[in-house]
Amino acid sequence: MLIPDVRGQEIHDFVQCEYGQKEAKKLKNIEKGGANNEKGSKYERYCAVSKIVEEAAVGRLDSLVANQAIAFVDDLTVIVLDKPNEKTMGEVSIAKKTNYQIKNSPTTGQWSDEHMLRFIQQEGIDRKYFKAKESKQIMLVSDIDSFKYGKAKQEKNNPNAKSRFGYEYLSYNGKPSEFIALNSSFRDCLEKVCDRTELDWIDGAFSILLGAWESCSHSGYVSISDIIAHAKEFGKPDLLGGIENEVYTVPLFLIDKCSTLNIEKPVIKSGRISLMCNGLEIAISTEQAKLITEPSVQACETALDLVELLMEKAAYEFS
Amino acid sequence: MSLANQTKENGEDGLIMKRTYSPFISAQSKQVLSELISGAGYSSYRKSMKNAGSLLAIELIKSESFSGIDSCTIASTAEDADFLTSGVDEILEKNLPGRTYSAVFWNNHYQLPTGKSIAPVVHKFIEPGCEVAESLIVTKSVISGACVVRTNILALIESMPHLKKIYVLSPVMLKGADSNLKESFPDNIAEKFEFFFFALDEEKDEKTGEVLPGIGGQVYELLGLESQPVSSSFMPNLVKDKVFATFA
Numbered sequence: 001m002l003i004p005d006v007r008g009q010e011i012h013d014f015v016q017c018e019y020g021q022k023e024a025k026k027l028k029n030i031e032k033g034g035a036n037n038e039k040g041s042k043y044e045r046y047c048a049v050s051k052i053v054e055e056a057a058v059g060r061l062d063s064l065v066a067n068q069a070i071a072f073v074d075d076l077t078v079i080v081l082d083k084p085n086e087k088t089m090g091e092v093s094i095a096k097k098t099n100y101q102i103k104n105s106p107t108t109g110q111w112s113d114e115h116m117l118r119f120i121q122q123e124g125i126d127r128k129y130f131k132a133k134e135s136k137q138i139m140l141v142s143d144i145d146s147f148k149y150g151k152a153k154q155e156k157n158n159p160n161a162k163s164r165f166g167y168e169y170l171s172y173n174g175k176p177s178e179f180i181a182l183n184s185s186f187r188d189c190l191e192k193v194c195d196r197t198e199l200d201w202i203d204g205a206f207s208i209l210l211g212a213w214e215s216c217s218h219s220g221y222v223s224i225s226d227i228i229a230h231a232k233e234f235g236k237p238d239l240l241g242g243i244e245n246e247v248y249t250v251p252l253f254l255i256d257k258c259s260t261l262n263i264e265k266p267v268i269k270s271g272r273i274s275l276m277c278n279g280l281e282i283a284i285s286t287e288q289a290k291l292i293t294e295p296s297v298q299a300c301e302t303a304l305d306l307v308e309l310l311m312e313k314a315a316y317e318f319s
Numbered sequence: 320m321s322l323a324n325q326t327k328e329n330g331e332d333g334l335i336m337k338r339t340y341s342p343f344i345s346a347q348s349k350q351v352l353s354e355l356i357s358g359a360g361y362s363s364y365r366k367s368m369k370n371a372g373s374l375l376a377i378e379l380i381k382s383e384s385f386s387g388i389d390s391c392t393i394a395s396t397a398e399d400a401d402f403l404t405s406g407v408d409e410i411l412e413k414n415l416p417g418r419t420y421s422a423v424f425w426n427n428h429y430q431l432p433t434g435k436s437i438a439p440v441v442h443k444f445i446e447p448g449c450e451v452a453e454s455l456i457v458t459k460s461v462i463s464g465a466c467v468v469r470t471n472i473l474a475l476i477e478s479m480p481h482l483k484k485i486y487v488l489s490p491v492m493l494k495g496a497d498s499n500l501k502e503s504f505p506d507n508i509a510e511k512f513e514f515f516f517f518a519l520d521e522e523k524d525e526k527t528g529e530v531l532p533g534i535g536g537q538v539y540e541l542l543g544l545e546s547q548p549v550s551s552s553f554m555p556n557l558v559k560d561k562v563f564a565t566f567a
Contacts, residue, residue, distance in 0.1 A: 177473060178505045200474035204439040211433040234431050237441055278562045280444045304554075304563045311442065311552040318427050318441070318550035 011070045014129045019121060027072060034068035034075075043104035043172050044075055046179055047140055048217070049209045050170060050186045051078050051100070052227055056243060057189035061225040067217050071125065072118040073099035073137045079221065082133060097132040104172060106143040111150040111167075115139065116158060119165050137165050142172040176210075177203050193228075195242035195270040205231075205239040237285060237317065241271025248273075248286040253294040261303045275310060282307055284314040291316070336531045337521040339494070343378040348517045352490060356535040361543030364535075365402050368460060368542065371490040372406025375515050379407075379456070379486060380414050384513060390417030391454040392446075392479065394471050397425045397548035398539055400555035404458045407488060408557075411456075420449030423558050424471045425549040436528075438467040440474055441549045444558045449475075453483045461534045462492040462516075463523055465500040476508065485511045493530045494521045 016024040048067060055063040055078065064079040071077065082095035099122055101115065119137040126135035139154070141147050151167035158165055171182035180187050180202060190202040212230035216222045232238045250266045250273055258266055264276040272283040284292075291313045300306040340349070351374060354367040379385050391411065395404035400423045411419045422445045426438040455475060459468050468487060476482060485508070487500070492514070501509040522531040535541055545551040 173505075175503060175505060177503070181505070198440075198474060199477050200440055200470050203473055204437050204470065207435060207437050208431060211431045211435060214433050235439070236427055236429055237439060239439060278565065279447050280442070280558060280562045282442045302563070304559065307562075308552065308554060311554065314441070315550050315552040318547065 011125065011129065014125065015121075018124060018128065023121065027070065030072060030074055031068075031070050041102075041104060042174065043142055044102045045210055045213060045217075046172060046176075047100065047102050047170055048076050048213055049206065050183065050189075051076060052209065052213065052224055053186065053189040053193055055080075055224045056228055056240075057192040061223065061228065061243070063224050064221040065224065065227070066221045069221070071099055072122040073101050075102040076100040076140075077221075079130075079132075094126075094130055094132040096134040096136065097126045097130055098136045098138060099126070100138045100140045100168075102140045103146065104142045106146050110146055111139065111153040111157070116154075116165075119161075123164060135164065138168050139166070140168045140170060142170060144169060144171070176206050180206060191242075193240050193242045196239075201239060201270070205235070208234040208239060237283070238271060241269070244271045246286075251289070251292070251294075253297055254292070257297050257300060257306060261300070261306060263303055263306070273310075275307070277303055277307060280307065282310050282314065284310050285317050288313045288317050338532065339519045339521075341516055341518065343375075343515060344517050345374070348374045348490075352517055355490065355541075356532045358535065361541060364541045365543070368399075368402040368490075368534075369406035371517070372403040372408075372458065372488070373410050374406075375458075375488040375490065375517070376407040376410035378515050379488065380410065382513070382515075384484060385454075385486070388415060388454050388484075390415060390419065390452050391456050392420040392422055392449040392452040392475065393456045393458060394422040394424070394475055395458045395557075396460075396467060396471070397423055397442075397553060397555055397558075398542060398544055399458055399460050400557045402542060403460050403488075403490070405557060407456065407458055418448070420446040420452055421557060421561060422446065422449055422471070422475055423555060424467075424474060426467050426470060426547070427549045428467055428547065436464050436466040438470045440470060443474065444562060445475070445478075446561060450478045451481065452479060453481045454486065455479060455482055455484070456486045456488060459487070459489045460538045461530050462487070462489045462496045462500075463528055463530050463533075464493075465496045465503070469500060469503050472504075472508075483511065484513060486513050486515060488515045490516065491518045491520060491530060491533050492516045493523055493533075494519045 012024060015027050052065055060080060062081050066077045068074055069077045078098045079094055080096040082093040122137055123135045126132040139150060147167055147169035154165060154167060172179055190205060191197045194202050194205045208231045211234055212227050215230055216227050228240060228243055232240055248268050250268065255265055266273050266275040272285050273289050275282045296309060300309055351367050351371045393404060393408055408419055424440045425442040427441050428438040430436050457468055457472060462468060472485065497514045501512050520530045520533055523529060524531060529536060539546050544553050
């Protein structure tokens, strides 16, 4: 099928036909509410980036993400494509569609009959309209008690729906570095897409991913690869070096010179050549590293000469 | 900390800029602040910045919370390392029973299209052993949005398990920068902060983001550096001395 526009009429027509006039009107009202809140709350944006990074970390760059799509469960949608390489003329087959209702308040995160109804209706849209092979509706909450009690109530009231409905918890108190620290699986994924573990680096990556999502999130369904491309464009340096199309290696003449000068063997970290020397780390993009010639490296007589040569070439990226 | 001595400084364009002095101000530090905005050449500017560092460090060692400190790590940007930070370092080396360790960062400070400032670390020097220190001293020639300071603290805190205090030393800060910085950290980190500065300015240039009158303009040019050290490949002597002495 063709992925419809997030604001397309087709879904309204489908809902009118499938669930009747009253439910179609309800969907319209949900859509209006979503449009008024188009930018989404900060927590919603943090959650969106968390899901984007989850997809990117497992290499599903063809997956699609949208916020405020026309849906009964409408805060965030993630679509995993079936055989993404086989799509033709924009037609795709959906392996899994997950919709999130995001709640950053203890009072709204509790499981209710209305939530259940919306989840069931959304599942119907996903299965019948989108023809998704798998459909899942998730209540994503920031409050641990809402998570515990909501999950327990959901499982008690809908014992046969465990694989279709769920609760997730992403802790939040408004501070990006704490969001990273409190949500360890998010941090793991960030580290993977950054190919670095330092908090300053992954915090910077989180900022640019939030910026990239802000720039893309008004365009309907956006692919993870498009969001990552934006984030890479924003990064100076590129902080998402864990997602690289090319495999780089450190030139042998540089490795040999480091060995001669008693410098640690340079390695590739986050898509950059990283040279460590007594606590000093110089990182140069592999693109800039191409400017380093073998004779210029051979001419370095000391470790300082070599470090200064690398820093000089690295500087071009920022000038 | 109570602030006093509110004064008004006349800017170059005749605008009046509000400046409030901290309780750490003295005739000597007031003189240094005047030198920083006087438009003298880079040689005098470097000396004044180093003096500012020494005077801030003297206030730091006089403070109650710093008594009993054995060793510390001083975190700096590459542009400040040989000037403001070197002034701080000299005083602490003489007065602490233990060692001072250094951490130096080459940040690329810029604004995203969304308007948010970020300052990723491109190169860094983290002196081996600095993780044992219980105090982190962060120096910065001027603090406006505190984005660079925040990044450099993030780069260190996870590797300093015994960290008890974070001292931020800067001759001039933009009003509110201290609370912004604290608010960007979890409470258990924010409560470790203590700020040492001489003046709080209330205005900044909307185009350049520079604090007014601040430290007289863009610190890189005033110090005689071409631009941000990351784009001019500037290597501070502090790093050269600590890293390459054994390679000589």
